Amino acid sequence: MSETSAEDRIWTVPNLLSFLRLLGVPVFLWLVLGPKADGWAVAVLAVAGFTDWLDGKIARAFDQTSKLGRIIDPAADKLYVFATILALLIRDVIPWWLVAVILGRELFVACFIPVLRRHGYRALQVHFLGKAAMFNLMYAFPLLFLASHTGWYADLARITGWAFALWGTGLYWWAGALYVVQVRRLVTATTKE
Template sequence: MSETSAEDRIWTVPNLLSFLRLLGVPVFLWLVLGPKEDGWAIAILAVAGFTDWLDGKIARAFNQTSRLGRIIDPAADKLYVFATIVGLLLRDVIPWWLVVVILGRELFVACFIPVLRKHGYKALQVHYLGKAAMFNLMYAFPLLFLASHTGWYADIARIVGWAFALWGTGLYWWAGVLYVVQVLQLVTSAKKE
């Protein structure tokens, strides 16, 4: 199998895991906002976080990276973050300012996508800081969800959840700034040619 055809693969284990994560987004939102089945919602978030890590490991270990995987994996991550912050905001678990800061980063980075496209680039590689940020946020949200309950675990979940949330949000912005720096470097080098 040539390298080009390997890149065009659709049916790989990592892509299947990413598709399953995508299918979990509406289920998660329904559980949070409909019947308020928090235990199941937290389980879906935990599984999503684990499969996000697992699909990358499998893709690298078994040479199953693909063009589709580089699109749906970060898309699933972003949809989970968006669905989770919306669900947790509507349930009064997280404050509105956290939602504004996280979504503000998305808008900031999105402003540079047309610049990237104008110079013939489709997308940049995901930076390890972006993956670290997503890891932190995917663990922060279930913990903050647990902190909104009254069990013995609530105080511990609150402290650890906010640590993950603040660290993850900071890394998310840092990765966004590095993304913009990459875009500007590409544009500058393209103008010199």
């Protein structure tokens, strides 16, 4: 199989896992905002986090990386983050300023997409720092959900959840700054040619 056709594959295990994660987003929102089945919602987030880790491992271990995978994997991550912060905000679990900071980073980075496209680039590879930020945020949100309850675990979940949320948000912005540096280098290299 040629390298080009391998990159164009659609039916791979990692892509299937990413697609299943995408399907989990509306299920998660329904659980949180409909019946308020927080236990099941946390389980959906946990499965999403695990499959996010697993699809990357499988893609690298079995050479199943693809163009589609590089699109739907980060898309699923972002949809989970947006769905979760929306649900947490509606349920008064997190303050509006945290939502504004996370969404502000997305808007900041989105401003550079037209610059990339104008110079012939589609998107940049996901940076390790961005993955670390997503890891922190995916742990923070279920913990903050648990912190909104009154069980024995609530205080520990609150402290740990906010630690992950603040670290994740900081790393998210740092990864955004590195993204801008990458865009600048690409644009500079393109204009010198």
